[in-house]
Structure formats: C-alpha cells, structure tokens
Amino acid sequence: MAKYIFITGGVVSSLGKGLTSASVGRLLINRGLTIRMIKIDPYLNVDPGTMSPFQHGEVYVTDDGAETDLDLGHYERFTGQPTSKKSNFTAGRIYFDVLHKERHGDYLGATVQMIPHITDEIKARIRAVEEKGVDVILVEVGGTVGDIEGLTFLEAIRQIGLEEGRENVMYLHLTYVPFIKAAGEVKTKPSQQSVAKLREIGITPDVLVCRSEVPLDDDVRRKLSLFCNVALNAVIVEQDVKHSIYELPLVLCEQGLDELVMVHFRLARPPAKMDAWCKMIEALIHPEGTVKIAVVGKYSELQDAYKSIYESICHGGIAFKHKVEIVKVAAEDLEEGKGFDVLGSAGGILVPGGFGERGIEGKIAAVKFARENKIPYFGICLGLQMAVIEFARHVCGLAGAHTTEVNKQSPHPVVCLMEEQEKVVDLGGSMRLGAWPCALKPGTRAAAAYGVAQISERHRHRFEVNNAYRAQLEEKGLVLSGLSPDNNLVEIIELADHPWFVGCQFHPEFKSQPLVPQPLFRDFIGAAIRKQYPLLGAHPAAHKAKHK
Numbered sequence: 243m244a245k246y247i248f249i250t251g252g253v254v255s256s257l258g259k260g261l262t263s264a265s266v267g268r269l270l271i272n273r274g275l276t277i278r279m280i281k282i283d284p285y286l287n288v289d290p291g292t293m294s295p296f297q298h299g300e301v302y303v304t305d306d307g308a309e310t311d312l313d314l315g316h317y318e319r320f321t322g323q324p325t326s327k328k329s330n331f332t333a334g335r336i337y338f339d340v341l342h343k344e345r346h347g348d349y350l351g352a353t354v355q356m357i358p359h360i361t362d363e364i365k366a367r368i369r370a371v372e373e374k375g376v377d378v379i380l381v382e383v384g385g386t387v388g389d390i391e392g393l394t395f396l397e398a399i400r401q402i403g404l405e406e407g408r409e410n411v412m413y414l415h416l417t418y419v420p421f422i423k424a425a426g427e428v429k430t431k432p433s434q435q436s437v438a439k440l441r442e443i444g445i446t447p448d449v450l451v452c453r454s455e456v457p458l459d460d461d462v463r464r465k466l467s468l469f470c471n472v473a474l475n476a477v478i479v480e481q482d483v484k485h486s487i488y489e490l491p492l493v494l495c496e497q498g499l500d501e502l503v504m505v506h507f508r509l510a511r512p513p514a515k516m517d518a519w520c521k522m523i524e525a526l527i528h529p530e531g532t533v534k535i536a537v538v539g540k541y542s543e544l545q546d547a548y549k550s551i552y553e554s555i556c557h558g559g560i561a562f563k564h565k566v567e568i569v570k571v572a573a574e575d576l577e578e579g580k581g582f583d584v585l586g587s588a589g590g591i592l593v594p595g596g597f598g599e600r601g602i603e604g605k606i607a608a609v610k611f612a613r614e615n616k617i618p619y620f621g622i623c624l625g626l627q628m629a630v631i632e633f634a635r636h637v638c639g640l641a642g643a644h645t646t647e648v649n650k651q652s653p654h655p656v657v658c659l660m661e662e663q664e665k666v667v668d669l670g671g672s673m674r675l676g677a678w679p680c681a682l683k684p685g686t687r688a689a690a691a692y693g694v695a696q697i698s699e700r701h702r703h704r705f706e707v708n709n710a711y712r713a714q715l716e717e718k719g720l721v722l723s724g725l726s727p728d729n730n731l732v733e734i735i736e737l738a739d740h741p742w743f744v745g746c747q748f749h750p751e752f753k754s755q756p757l758v759p760q761p762l763f764r765d766f767i768g769a770a771i772r773k774q775y776p777l778l779g780a781h782p783a784a785h786k787a788k789h790k
C-alpha cells in the first residue's frame with residue numbers, strides 16, 4: 243500500500259510549492275523509493291489548456307497528450323519521471339465529471355453534494371495513481387489555505403488521512419516567514435494563522451517548510467514549532483537559494499527532510515545518493531564561462547510563460563559547464579527596429595512556441611537576422627514555422643509567404659492547418675498533442691544531436707509546413723531533417739550552410755532535465771558558445787564536453 247504526502251501552501255502564493263514538492267520527490271527517489279507525483283488545482287477550468295500564459299504561465303504537455311500545469315514540468319525535471327494525464331486535475335474536471343454522472347443517472351436519485359460526491363471524486367482521482375510497487379504518492383494542492391475554492395480539496399485530503407491511518411499520510415505545509423525591514427525582524431504570525439486555518443479544517447501538519455529571504459535562527463524555529471504544533475526537527479527552513487533552484491533538494495536534505503519522511507512512514511532505506519545531483523550543481527555554481535542567449539517572445543516580461551524553455555537552456559549550459567545569460571527580446575520591439583543590437587551580441591537566438599498574430603513579423607525578422615549573420619538559431623514550434631516563412635520569402639522569393647493562422651489570403655501559405663484540424667470547433671484539448679515519433683535524416687545536425695534514427699517528442703500545435711511547398715524549399719537548401727514516419731509531416735528543418743540553424747515542430751523543452759540535457763538544446767548551446775568565443779575556435783570547454 244502506498245503512503246501519501248500532501249503538500250499545501252499558506253500565507254501567499256508563488257512560494258515555490260511545486261519546486262519544494264519536486265525536491266522532496268527527488269530526495270525520496272535518491273533514497274531508493276518509487277514515487278508518483280500529482281498536482282491538484284482548485285480552479286474551475288477543466289484543464290489549463292485554454293488559459294492564457296499571462297494568467298497561468300506555460301501549459302506543460304505530457305507524453306500522453308494532457309495539457310497540464312507547469313508544476314508537472316518541475317516534477318519531471320527534478321525526478322526524471324514522466325508524468326501523465328493522471329498527474330494533474332482541476333476542480334473544473336471534478337465538477338464536470340460529477341455533473342455528467344448526475345445527468346446520466348449514476349447517483350440513483352440521491353442528492354448530489356460537495357461531501358461526499360465531490361470529495362469522493364477527488365479521492366478516487368488521487369488514488370488512481372496508486373499501482374503496485376509505488377511506495378509514496380506526493381500530492382501538491384494548488385492555491386493557498388483559506389481559498390474558498392480549495393476547501394473541498396482540503397476536506398478530501400483530510401479524509402484520506404482518516405481512511406489510510408495518520409501513520410501512512412504526511413501533511414507538509416509550506417509557509418512564508420517575512421522579514422519586516424522596519425522592525426528588523428522576521429514574523430511568524432502569518433504562518434501561525436495559516437496553520438490555524440488548516441487545523442480548523444482538521445489537518446495538523448507534520449512538517450512545516452518555511453520560505454524565507456533571510457536565515458531563521460533556532461528561536462524563530464522554536465516559536466514556529468510551539469505555535470504551529472509541529473515538532474522542532476520538522477520545522478525546515480527554506481531560504482532563497484543562491485545560484486539555482488536545483489540546489490533545493492540539497493537544502494532540504496541537509497536539514498533531514500527525507501529522514502523525517504522515512505521515520506514517519508517507518509521505512510528503512512540507505513541515505514540519499516546525491517553524487518550525480520551535486521556534480522550537476524557544481525557546474526552551475528562554478529561555471530567555466532558565460533554564454534548569452536536571446537529569446538524572442540511575445541510574453542518576454544513573464545518568467546513563467548516560457549518556463550521549460552528557460553530551464554532547458556540552462557540544462558544545455560550545464561552540459562558545457564557554462565552559465566547561460568538569457569536576454570528576453572520582445573518580438574514587437576523588433577518590428578519597430580529596436581533590439582537588433584541585443585540579438586547581435588548573443589551567442590544564439592531562440593524563437594519559442596506561440597499563438598496568434600502579435601509579434602509575428604518581429605519573430606520573422608529575428609530569424610532573418612540569425613540566418614544572415616550566421617548566429618546559431620533554434621526555432622521551436624512557431625519558431626520553426628517562422629523560419630520556414632522567412633526562408634520562403636527571402637530565399638525562395640515567395641513574396642507574401644505566410645501561415646494561414648495569421649493570413650488566410652496569403653498567396654503562398656507555406657504553413658497551413660493540418661487536415662484533421664479543419665473541422666475542430668472546441669478549443670480545449672483539440673490540438674495535435676503529446677508524443678509522436680519522428681524519423682531523422684542521416685548526416686544532419688538533428689541526427690548528430692540525437693544519435694539515433696527515430697525519436698519521440700511532445701507536440702502542441704494545429705498548423706504545419708504545407709507539403710505543397712516542400713520541393714521548392716528543399717531545392718533552395720532547406721533540409722527537412724525530421725519527418726513523421728509516414729513522411730507526411732515536417733518535424734525538423736535545418737540549414738546546412740550555417741553554423742547551427744534548426745527548427746522543430748515539437749516541444750523539446752518538455753523533456754529536458756538538468757541531469758539529462760535535451761540533445762537539441764545541448765547542441766544549440768554548444769554552437770552558441772563556439773559563436774561567442776570565435777577566437778578560440780571551438781571553445782575548449784565546449785570541445786571537452788562534446789568529446790566526453
């Protein structure tokens with residue numbers, strides 16, 4: 243029977259509950275346990291697929307095609323384990339299913355209520371991840387304790403504690419301990435109140451993880467222990483990390499959080515094996531150089547909108563022991579002629595995925611700049627489509643070439659709607675989603691990066707390269723280095739006479755991990771380092787890592 247760890251958050255949002263959960267997951271794996279992780283979100287959208295990145299950050303896509311919360315990205319990056327459709331659900335999904343059952347007559351005339359019908363549905367979905375051999379299931383509850391919409395979720399996890407036995411369930415509460423400048427001290431009251439709120443619902447936390455910008459001394463920890471009714475050794479301090487979020491598992495391990503879990507669940511395992519993780523952190527803390535990457539996006543001001551992209555770029559840097567400085571360039575600025583100096587100073591230019599018209603011409607201008615100035619270019623999804631349009635317009639001489647997403651009347655629709663997308667009306671869950679295979683052309687950069695003949699990567703798009711233009715594009719030198727195995731869809735394009743120019747229709751950023759950098763990101767960063775240090779030829783560090 244699996245044990246459960248429920249992770250709740252208090253005081254304010256954006257405390258890094260997802261990162262803390264993911265870090266605990268990594269520690270338990272390093273202690274030899276088999277885990278599963280899920281995120282439950284109390285909002286009413288049926289899934290995050292239709293939510294704007296402005297509101298909700300990036301939509302993370304799983305192998306089985308679920309459009310999920312970006313915390314699942316942290317889970318996969320920290321634990322190396324794939325998540326799935328089962329790993330994330332919302333209150334909207336729960337209500338949707340319960341109401342559907344009610345209409346179907348499944349409740350046999352009963353009055354359908356929050357308790358037990360909604361809570362039963364929540365519990366069933368949590369328990370659905372339980373399978374043979376799984377030791378611990380970690381469940382992160384979205385939102386903050388005290389939110390009205392989160393109440394049924396907290397009630398459900400309280401019930402699981404009762405049903406499974408408290409010794410099989412651990413409640414971990416993440417809270418915020420602010421430093422008040424005027425008073426010159428940290429304050430524990432917000433944490434006390436958030437724990438009081440939890441206890442009102444019937445949940446007593448076993449572990450209190452305290453986010454803080456400053457160190458917390460033992461007096462503060464004792465006070466938190468006393469007022470929050472948590473054992474002193476279970477009051478863990480999570481001070482802001484210095485260099486990288488990947489330090490977090492080490493911070494928690496040093497304070498014995500994994501040991502607390504073992505003791506609570508009466509599990510005996512050797513200490514956590516942290517060697518590989520420490521080595522990776524070492525590359526982040528003591529890099530041999532810095533490389534600059536320009537990311538040309540529409541949501542450039544938002545850290546969360548391109549979360550996985552930024553992380554994957556950082557992983558590419560780890561492969562070469564290089565720190566990556568990411569500069570965000572707003573595509574719309576380029577349309578006004580601004581920002582090209584930034585592009586020119588970068589070792590590499592990346593155009594990420596996106597939707598709609600805004601900033602499109604700026605992105606095309608960024609591609610042109612990268613192609614003409616021989617700056618390594620990496621285009622992802624929309625970034626591939628922009629590269630194809632740029633090539634069609636300026637190399638093949640197809641004036642007005644465009645994607646039908648932006649211009650349905652284009653004389654040269656080099657990117658167009660996939661046939662099966664023509665009839666789609668509902669926006670939710672209706673794109674080409676999830677993992678699809680792709681065959682690589684031997685002798686190309688893509689084949690060199692992956693080192694295998696066939697790969698599988700995750701998708702989230704409606705449009706694709708128009709097959710009617712394939713011959714024309716190829717004739718002028720665009721290499722179609724990755725195709726769907728039936729040859730029907732263009733998956734990767736590249737240029738042979740350029741230091742490194744690759745576009746992919748899929749989202750490689752969803753599969754990159756700090757311990758296993760994604761091959762295309764790795765090679766892109768390698769090319770960017772070579773670009774940035776031309777006098778050295780291949781930068782020695784890049785050279786060393788490549789031939790390891």
Ligand code: GLN
Nearest residue numbers: 595596623624703704705
């Ligand atoms: N808007 C484009 C499409 O739907 C690209 C999508 C993306 O970049 N994820 O095909």
